[in-house]
Amino acid sequence: MSNAVYPGSFDPVTYGHIDVIKRASHLFDTLTVSILNNGAKTPLFSVDERVNMLLDVCRDIPNVKVDSFSGLTAKYVQENHFDVIIRGLRAVTDFEYELQMAQTNRKLAPEADTVFLTTSLEYAYLSSTTVKEVACYGGDISKFVPKSIEEMIHQKYELRSKNGK
Ligand code: ADP
Secondary structure (H helix, E strand, O other): OOEEEEEEOOOOOOHHHHHHHHHHHHHOOEEEEEEEOOOOOOOOOOHHHHHHHHHHHHOOOOOEEEEEEOOOHHHHHHHOOOOEEEEEEOOHHHHHHHHHHHHHHHHHOOOOEEEEEEOOHHHOOOOHHHHHHHHHOOOOOOOOOOHHHHHHHHHHHHHHHHOOO
């Protein structure tokens, strides 16, 4: 049995992430998509909101589970007996950071290997940050995220503007 984990912020999940999730789900027996609750970042969506988004977009993929964690990825990987860590690579700019992370995790959790999936070309430009920037100024994000996620993003920005944030 190979148990893979795909950790990330997913704030919000995009078609780029979904592409990686679908492809990884074919490669491993189980895939857990796990939201890292990172204290260093101020997310737009709470962990619960992001869990619900992921549950929604992954509901038709049978071997995918959704989880969340805080603290060290390597510790979470060991505690849950994952043997593969999935990360997506969009461009050379991702590479240096991802390589450093993979090597650090290998030192801390040598029983797990990091596997990189290169992004499909149509999503190479896509990041959660871009989606938030476009949505924040009322732009069309329908090519970046599924309809249900698009609605949640627009609702969030409407609420924030009502609350004067
Ligand atoms: P993190 O804060 O951990 O980088 P993200 O949610 O931004 O969290 O990304 C999680 C993983 O998904 C990272 O490995 C990132 O490189 C990858 N990723 C993000 N966007 C895309 C995309 N458009 N195509 C492929 N992989 C992506």
